[in-house]
């Protein structure tokens with residue numbers, strides 16, 4: 001049986017418990033319906049977890065790295081890999097299942113996804129648990145599990161180097177966890193090239209639970225395409241839509257960091273644990289400042305004409321090499337959200353978080369919560385193991401980061417995230433515990449941005465800023481993150497047609513805008529069905545009280561606050577438009593059938 | 601083109617300086633700091649030639665050049681029609697080497713004047729003076745005569761130990777691959793590089809010119825950019 005064009009029709013399954021690895025076929029129908037990345041990952045998760053409440057840290061939970069149909073072809077920005085697994089972080093308000101949690105997916109750029117496809121796989125699925133700390137080497141068809149005990153506790157920058165040295169071939173592309181993942185801190189990340197991350201949702205913790213320190217892959221093959229000539233023609237068009245454009249240049253110039261000053265002005269930045277939307281010192285940590293004082297290089301992922309990643313170097317007390325940053329998310333979560341405006345200090349925090357293998361967003365959010373609780377006298381210095389966790393203190397932030405990664409003292413509790421902390425501290429602190437379903441919010445504040453509030457409330461992995469501010473965008477993003485293409489170039493309208501053309505030429509399945517969104521809707525609905533089965537209901541699609549109670553006191557959006565009634569009305573309309581029951585949020589059978597999800 | 605000598609360093613902004621640090625041709629010209637392989641072309645007295653030059657300061661490590669090169673130099677036959685391939689980077693004659701800290705070195709044949717690669721070839725020269733590995737007189741590119749090549753890999757070893765290490769012996773035949781063809785005068789890597797990091801330029805005879813391996817180039821760039829010489833990873 002020949003595989004569907006654009007695919008190999010197989011994934012690599014590595015079982016760390018038995019040490020066995022094998023290729024497993026993926027049906028053309030599944031590839032047709034779920035495409036790759038986030039979508040195919042969700043389908044594989046659904047197939048493998050046949051009942052709700054599976055412990056995310058149990059050997060049963062598959063950890064999956066899924067590229068998409070664009071991956072391994074020279075399509076602009078076709079760099080992404082989606083890491084899909086069951087979340088070790090999220091939890092419903094109430095459920096019959098003790099380990100109930102959502103699906104989680106985390107999308108990572110770089111070179112790992114393309115290389116997986118060069119090696120001959122549409123995805124990598126890891127199950128089981130190794131007896132000792134191990135790493136996996138994939139060299140085309142050859143797969144080995146090797147002892148990694150000597151690397152125990154190694155930080156990601158050092159491991160990035162040591163791993164390649166051990167492998168003896170720079171062509172390997174690697175991913176790995178840091179000490180935090182080994183210690184099972186729930187919001188641990190998976191790191192790639194020392195500065196790229198699958199950060200959100202705790203995939204690094206799941207990797208740690210499998211006793212898996214790293215994965216290396218290299219390959220010599222390449223997937224096929226359905227229509228070669230059409231592919232080449234569309235590729236030319238896609239390049240033309242981006243190359244040398246003002247749009248691409250603006251990404252190369254500042255990356256996402258441009259928004260640090262922009263969003264602060266607009267009143268949509270996370271500042272002082274989401275108390276404000278504007279940071280008066282934003283220019284000190286923004287893109288212009290970084291360009292002037294820090295950055296030395298613009299760095300691109302595979303075949304990307306944008307180059308949004310920036311590396312640099314800082315001097316002084318906090319000086320050193322900076323693999324990436326500030327980006328918008330990292331710069332805001334560790335900067336304005338903590339009232340830190342010292343650029344080298346901010347970059348030190350960002351660098352250490354990656355080095356330890358923690359999620360930047362959750363870490364920044366947790367420390368912001370603790371700073372506020374400390375300021376309000378709900379916790380004292382003793383609670384914080386002596387750390388004087390004041391707003392803007394770099395040293396206190398650095399100390400707290402180390403504690404979290406080591407699960408040492410207060411770090412053990414802080415590692416549980418703001419939901420866990422608020423439960424422990426009480427005293428009304430849950431009002432400013434900024435999470436949805438247990439996952440912390442990102443760097444976009446919402447008192448003045450209700451649509452983004454909808455994204456946070458209804459996203460499948462908990463508070464997700466990437467999910468989309470309305471149904472159409474949510475569907476589109478779910479699909480986009482299933483193709484292997486990066487989200488950033490797709491704001492350029494001229495790319496839309498060539499992108500759809502490329503996808504059609506590769507897969508032999510005709511995609512227009514509608515068909516593209518339809519696939520995304522299918523993926524989003526399967527995620528919802530999964531979460532619903534775990535016990536997530538409307539009450540879980542809630543936003544923290546702060547957004548309805550604490551109006552901004554400064555900035556362009558001074559006075560802005562969300563209206564609860566308006567928000568609830570918007571939610572009801574959202575469920576109805578989705579074809580879900582507005583009370584329970586259960587997806588209707590008619591909708592599921594329409595989407596080809598009748599296997600549920 | 602970016603700065604090439606010390607005079608130009610005066611009066612440039614920090615960014616210009618950083619950007620200007622690395623320009624080379626499959627090789628590196630770095631304010632004349634490299635003296636490992638002395639100015640081969642400068643001494644050779646050969647006429648000027650055109651070749652691929654990399655501006656390491658502009659290169660982002662995106663590897664588009666690899667795919668463009670492979671696409672052109674590894675065409676495929678589709679329904680009896682020869683078309684550019686899908687660009688599997690494994691077949692590229694330009695190779696992007698990535699390091700930590702973040703340095704990417706696009707390596708391409710430096711078209712060395714003294715061709716240690718060709719000199720290492722043990723095959724008897726033909727009447728035109730060509731060994732199985734030889735320089736094409738018209739384009740100055742390095743070529744392999746598959747019919748006479750015995751697959752001994754001497755050319756690859758010479759290049760790797762003395763220059764850029766671009767030659768990859770074919771895993772089955774041992775014959776050399778990876779030498780830049782200049783794409784028949786229409787270099788695809790230059791055309792497709794999204795960041796203008798590659799150019800197809802005339803190399804002056806008086807230009808100091810050194811064909812170095814990617815590790816040496818990366819170490820120098822890291823020292824200039826990040827102030828560090830500690831490098832991880834495999835060689």
Ligand code: SF4
Nearest residue numbers: 659660662663665793
């Ligand atoms: S295409 Fe240009 S920027 Fe990209 S790796 Fe090659 S030389 Fe560097």
Ligand code: SF4
Nearest residue numbers: 709710711712717759
């Ligand atoms: S193959 Fe190597 S030694 Fe020969 S000309 Fe090219 S870079 Fe120089």
Ligand code: SF4
Nearest residue numbers: 721749750752753755
């Ligand atoms: S591999 Fe072929 S071309 Fe190279 S040195 Fe040996 S005989 Fe000459």
Ligand code: SF4
Nearest residue numbers: 669780781783787789
């Ligand atoms: S000029 Fe042609 S053959 Fe040479 S490196 Fe560039 S694309 Fe490859």
